[in-house]
Amino acid sequence: MSTLNAQQRAAVRHIDGPLLVLAGAGSGKTRVITEKLAYLIDACGYRPGHLFALTFTNKAAREMKTRAAALLGGKRPKGLTVSTFHTLGLDMLRREHARLGYRHNFSLLDGHDSLALLRELMRGETVAGEDERARERISRWKSALVDSETALAQAEDARALYRARLYARYERALRAYNAVDLDDLVVRPVRLLQGDAEARERWQNRVRHLLVDEYQDTNEAQYQLVRLLIGVREGLTAVGDDDQSVYAWRGAQPENLAQLARDFPRLEVIKLEQSYRSTGRILKAANRLIAHNAHVFEKRLWSALGYGDPIRVIACRDGDAEAQRVVAEILHHRFTHRTRLGEYAILYRGNHQARPFERVLREHQIPYYLSGGTSFFERTEIKDVMAYLRLAANLDDDAAFLRIANTPRRELGPTTIERLGAFARERGTSLVSAALEPDLAERLGARPAGRVRAFAEWLVAMRDRAARGEAAGVARGLVESIDYAGHLRETSKDLDSAERRMQNVEDLLAWLERLGRREAEGDVSLEALVAKVTLLDVLEREQEEAGEADRVHLMTLHAAKGLEFPHVLMVGLEESLLPHRSSLEADDVAEERRLAYVGMTRARKTLTLTFAARRRRYGETVECAPSRFLAELPEEDVVWEGNGGAGDAERTRERGRAHLANLRGLLAPGT
DNA sequence: ACGCCACCTATTTTT
DNA sequence: TAGGTGGCGT
Numbered sequence: 001m002s003t004l005n006a007q008q009r010a011a012v013r014h015i016d017g018p019l020l021v022l023a024g025a026g027s028g029k030t031r032v033i034t035e036k037l038a039y040l041i042d043a044c045g046y047r048p049g050h051l052f053a054l055t056f057t058n059k060a061a062r063e064m065k066t067r068a069a070a071l072l073g074g075k076r077p078k079g080l081t082v083s084t085f086h087t088l089g090l091d092m093l094r095r096e097h098a099r100l101g102y103r104h105n106f107s108l109l110d111g112h113d114s115l116a117l118l119r120e121l122m123r124g125e126t127v128a129g130e131d132e133r134a135r136e137r138i139s140r141w142k143s144a145l146v147d148s149e150t151a152l153a154q155a156e157d158a159r160a161l162y163r164a165r166l167y168a169r170y171e172r173a174l175r176a177y178n179a180v181d182l183d184d185l186v187v188r189p190v191r192l193l194q195g196d197a198e199a200r201e202r203w204q205n206r207v208r209h210l211l212v213d214e215y216q217d218t219n220e221a222q223y224q225l226v227r228l229l230i231g232v233r234e235g236l237t238a239v240g241d242d243d244q245s246v247y248a249w250r251g252a253q254p255e256n257l258a259q260l261a262r263d264f265p266r267l268e269v270i271k272l273e274q275s276y277r278s279t280g281r282i283l284k285a286a287n288r289l290i291a292h293n294a295h296v297f298e299k300r301l302w303s304a305l306g307y308g309d310p311i312r313v314i315a316c317r318d319g320d321a322e323a324q325r326v327v328a329e330i331l332h333h334r335f336t337h338r339t340r341l342g343e344y345a346i347l348y349r350g351n352h353q354a355r356p357f358e359r360v361l362r363e364h365q366i367p368y369y370l371s372g373g374t375s376f377f378e379r380t381e382i383k384d385v386m387a388y389l390r391l392a393a394n395l396d397d398d399a400a401f402l403r404i405a406n407t408p409r410r411e412l413g414p415t416t417i418e419r420l421g422a423f424a425r426e427r428g429t430s431l432v433s434a435a436l437e438p439d440l441a442e443r444l445g446a447r448p449a450g451r452v453r454a455f456a457e458w459l460v461a462m463r464d465r466a467a468r469g470e471a472a473g474v475a476r477g478l479v480e481s482i483d484y485a486g487h488l489r490e491t492s493k494d495l496d497s498a499e500r501r502m503q504n505v506e507d508l509l510a511w512l513e514r515l516g517r518r519e520a521e522g523d524v525s526l527e528a529l530v531a532k533v534t535l536l537d538v539l540e541r542e543q544e545e546a547g548e549a550d551r552v553h554l555m556t557l558h559a560a561k562g563l564e565f566p567h568v569l570m571v572g573l574e575e576s577l578l579p580h581r582s583s584l585e586a587d588d589v590a591e592e593r594r595l596a597y598v599g600m601t602r603a604r605k606t607l608t609l610t611f612a613a614r615r616r617r618y619g620e621t622v623e624c625a626p627s628r629f630l631a632e633l634p635e636e637d638v639v640w641e642g643n644g645g646a647g648d649a650e651r652t653r654e655r656g657r658a659h660l661a662n663l664r665g666l667l668a669p670g671t
Numbered sequence: 672a673c674g675c676c677a678c679c680t681a682t683t684t685t686t
Numbered sequence: 687t688a689g690g691t692g693g694c695g696t
Binding site: 055056057058059060084085086087089110111136182183185186214217246247249250349350351352372409413534535556557558559561562577580581582583591595617618 | 672680681682683684685686
Binding site for chain 1: 687688
């Protein structure tokens with residue numbers, strides 16, 4: 001506590017009323033939350049079981065848990081809840097499933113599962129790309145607490161009407177499967193607390209103080225959950241930064257920050273403006289940039305770390321030259337400063353921008369870490385095994401059944417499944433139940449019916465074994481009895497990839513076993529494990545390992561949020577890339593500016609910004625104008641450079657300056 | 672059931 | 687341009 005600054009200390013000590021902490025980039029917000037947890041327990045006598053801290057990522061939750069435990073003398077405080085919104089929602093759902101009309105063994109569908117379900121519902125009528133957009137729309141409806149009836153009533157055009165109808169069917173299907181999706185993990189608890197006074201009172205009595213991290217990223221449902229949990233006690237510490245709100249496109253409502261002041265008249269606001277991360281110059285430039293956005297709360301970051309190096313802006317001929325230059329810069333800087341590769345990050349707007357950098361890094365045999373690849377749980381083999389486990393936990397999980405009915409092949413082709421589906425709809429049962437109906441053969445024919453029944457009976461046996469046995473062991477037995485390894489050997493191109501994929505399955509099983517052992521305090525049922533794993537991403541472990549490894553980091557600006565690097569290279573600072581074209585069309589670049597702000601404030605010591613004069617896009621070469629954000633930086637702190645070498649570079653630089661002068665004119669006040 | 676071809680799309684994606 | 691996907695033919 002003694003090492004906290006005055007504002008941090010005030011935020012920690014403010015305990016008897018709602019508090020909003022406006023925490024700038026690198027201002028020690030995680031410290032405030034963890035110190036406050038410790039303070040509430042040690043100095044104020046709160047029972048750990050009455051304290052809740054919510055984050056958005058498992059990684060943040062883990063870090064917070066570890067740091068809080070360290071402050072409390074190393075022992076993990078018993079009963080303290082530090083989790084993501086979704087994990088808390090899952091816990092609530094597990095305890096309260098009956099009141100919400102779910103059976104105890106409900107399934108949890110991740111984003112891919114719900115997309116697959118929607119595709120199933122849309123079968124035949126699918127317009128290219130509509131499935132994905134419909135899923136996003138439905139997800140945003142749900143996270144805004146708009147139910148399907150309301151969506152239907154509000155639909156203004158044919159497309160909205162179509163999606164609203166799909167939404168209604170989707171919700172019905174989830175109910176029929178006894179399944180919830182990721183949005184439900186927040187929405188259902190909200191509905192419970194809204195509609196059930198007894199449950200509300202019980203939860204509000206448990207939640208004496210609630211701390212919320214990255215508050216600017218909460219959506220409507222999450223905000224309502226927060227309100228319902230804290231009740232009239234109003235024990236809330238919300239920590240956030242409106243300038244780092246970059247998820248509005250996903251339903252996050254940065255206005256939730258300002259909304260707090262309206263909903264809680266007693267609200268206290270504390271600003272953390274001292275950055276312990278970046279140099280003064282980087283903060284000055286970032287402040288200057290973000291000043292171009294409208295603000296409800298004024299905030300000015302400062303630093304005691306010295307003024308630091310100038311910010312470099314490098315004009316490049318094209319995308320390839322940009323990649324080569326950036327890599328050359330890293331190599332040169334590392335050589336002259338004796339740094340590690342892990343200290344450098346290349347940040348960009350869109351994932352596709354990583355390509356040229358990957359290529360050049362590979363050419364130079366420089367190890368790099370690329371964020372944003374296929375996650376562990378998106379791999380086919382993992383999805384397959386997970387589907388089996390979900391089915392063993394919940395035989396009514398039709399989505400899981402459809403996925404693996406014929407994987408490995410057991411002669412249950414589309415026709416058979418189609419007929420089984422029609423039969424199940426008619427009977428109003430799940431697919432597995434339908435498969436066990438006595439008169440199945442009349443509908444499917446004797447042979448297919450026999451095969452379907454045999455599989456269903458095998459599933460029932462698995463379910464019974466899972467209910468009896470220890471979950472992780474059951475999982476291993478299951479994988480062996482379907483000879484999944486054999487299936488992989490048959491379907492993979494070469495033995496090498498078959499082995500790699502089987503290793504992934506092995507990793508999953510080992511992970512389950514470890515999870516099963518760790519959950520000493522109770523629920524080791526298969527459905528509990530499966531749900532936990534759905535929320536968990538093993539990729540996060542890979543990411544952490546990558547963080548340890550000495551590699552150049554490549555990631556999107558979004559993925560970089562919350563991280564920091566000694567040396568940051570932001571690339572592609574061009575109109576229509578950053579700010580992105582769609583934001584220009586919508587005439588709303590504020591979020592893009594925040595994105596640039598997030599990128600800049602990741603840097604501790606040096607910041608380099610690059611742009612290309614032309615770029616290949618969709619097969620043709622297009623001219624690019626430097627980003628307006630470059631024109632918004634303090635001129636005296638920025639050093640402009642060309643691509644080096646040829647006279648062409650000088651022209652590029654001149655053109656860049658001309659563009660910027662032009663932009664400055666356009667952006668000047670009063671125009 | 673698998674493989675190939677033609678066609679479509681192209682921003683970000685904590686859970 | 688390139689990658690992913692849906693449809694169709696073998």
